[in-house]
Amino acid sequence: MDRNSFNQDVVDAPVSRPKTREAAKKSRWREIEALQDKKRLQAELQQYGCTLDLEELAAELEL
Numbered sequence: 001m002d003r004n005s006f007n008q009d010v011v012d013a014p015v016s017r018p019k020t021r022e023a024a025k026k027s028r029w030r031e032i033e034a035l036q037d038k039k040r041l042q043a044e045l046q047q048y049g050c051t052l053d054l055e056e057l058a059a060e061l062e063l
Helices: 002-010 019-047 056-062
Strands: none
Touching: none
């Protein structure tokens, strides 16, 4: 009987995971997606014959 009560306590215990790790994963995936979007945009611009440097454009927008 003691064993059953022990197992019940273990099952009822909530599983807690650090949220910072999950947030870090999401942040990293956002960075990866942003890099993929940037690469895709540059490829599309080259396809149309435009030579636009995104870093220069970003610097101009920050002014």
